[in-house]
Amino acid sequence: MAKLECNGLTKIYQDNRKALDEVSFSVETSGIFGLIGRNGAGKTTLVRILATELEPTQGSASINGLNILTQEDKVREKIAIVPQEARAIRWMTPKQTVFSYLLWRGYSMRDAKRLADESLIKLGLQQYANVLNSKLSGGTKRKVLIATVMASEAEVIFLDEPTTGLDPISRRELWEILRDIGKTRFIFLTTHYLEEAEQIADRIGILKDGRLVSIGTLAELRKSSPYQYSIKLPPKTQVPPLKDAAVTVSQSGYTQIMTHEAEAFSIARLLSEQGIKFSITPVTLDDIFFHLVGQKVRENHET
């Protein structure tokens, strides 16, 4: 029962652009699910459909057994979202922001006040509670929005690119907060920072051009990837003969060989015998993503 399930979700926008193409998957609604993909992959479209903001062209989905199309009202009781590019309203304070959202969800004034205070404290925002949102830093503003949805009873929380545009320190602070929230509720987040998914997501889905190309825990993604190991060679090193591997050379001249376990170890043996310096590591999410999506995500990837 406690699952989020998508069945052939397809979205074709009015200008005939296909943003989602038969997306089907199922994830447990606990912990953190990270949906990754490049800009334009269809992440926002998928999230907006699941959060009952956007009609799919075809297909359906359910959240904890409730159909997002036929039981829309019931779904809306259980969810909350911080949309991509949502902003805390300028003329309000964090306390007013959280409080008014809770009133909208139908809490009494007294409950809304209490829950707003609690949520602000939980996110370490108490010293900003009565400062205008317009005077807060970018990271703090984002935390205000997360405190807002967190304060509610929603058990499924959608966060569309919650850390985009934040500095690395604020981002890490948010990760801590999200990890903590993920212990008691289900967070469905999208990101194009692979490190973010690697750091905080329990399960990861990879979206490419509106199709879901892979889904699972990082270990599962690694296992299902054709290559499990990555070997890096310094510039100007002779690449040994390869049977089944993918080779990329970065701008700085480093060669990366991705291959499966047996070949990786035989290459490693060969390189050590020749006294060539190299490093060998399991593939990262970055490597898997690069291989599946076949497009550059890091500037130092060059074919």
Add this chain to the structure above:
Amino acid sequence: MKRNRLSQIFAGVLVNAIYEMKNYPIVLLSTVISPLSLLAVITFVSSGTLLGTAIQGGLIMIFFSSGIALQSDLSHLKNDFKLQDMIVSSPTSSKLYMGGMALAEIVYSIPGLAILIILAGIYLQPSPIQILILTTVLFVMFVVSVAIGFMLSTFSSDVVQSYAFSRLLSLLFAALPPVYYPISYVPAPFNYLAYLSPTTYAAEIMHSATGYLDIPLSRIIVDWAVLLGVGAIILLVAIKKSRWKDV
């Protein structure tokens, strides 16, 4: 959980009016300026004889502008803050959200409204029947302008959704037509043009009810018919075209 509907409506009033007025008190002043400045001009130019109609004009302008302003406020909150997306994905119904936002526009006008009501009490001294007629007309006027606002918000044009556009509409429909003075002051053919604006019909009913305009009962009936008819049509179109969930 049991959800409190009053809370759900009040949230809109807080966000779209009270918080802005509380945190930026300067807006209190701006909501008073435009109805009162026209009132002052008409009163001075007429040596005080038209103060009575000017007060009614100010009231019409406030209710009409409030409804129109709803449109740009809704667009602003939806597009620039993504507030509406957050609300759609929550247990708040579109009716409670929109209702709260519309009510907020009236609350936002309370400073100007209060001054005009005090002036009306002093200079018009309306009878209970007159009070009933005036408030009914103003309420219908507000519903009409809210409906116009909604209908416009279905156009996804940046120009239409801008504050400048709603100011233009307020001037076009509440300052240009004869609402601050009786239509009998407008020479032909301009008086015919005035009937293109729903506010003209509202003003005719109010001005005749308070004795500033002498017109036959048949015309008052026509005024009511036009006001209610136009309101109903625009409201239906708006409800039919407006969307809560995107396609």
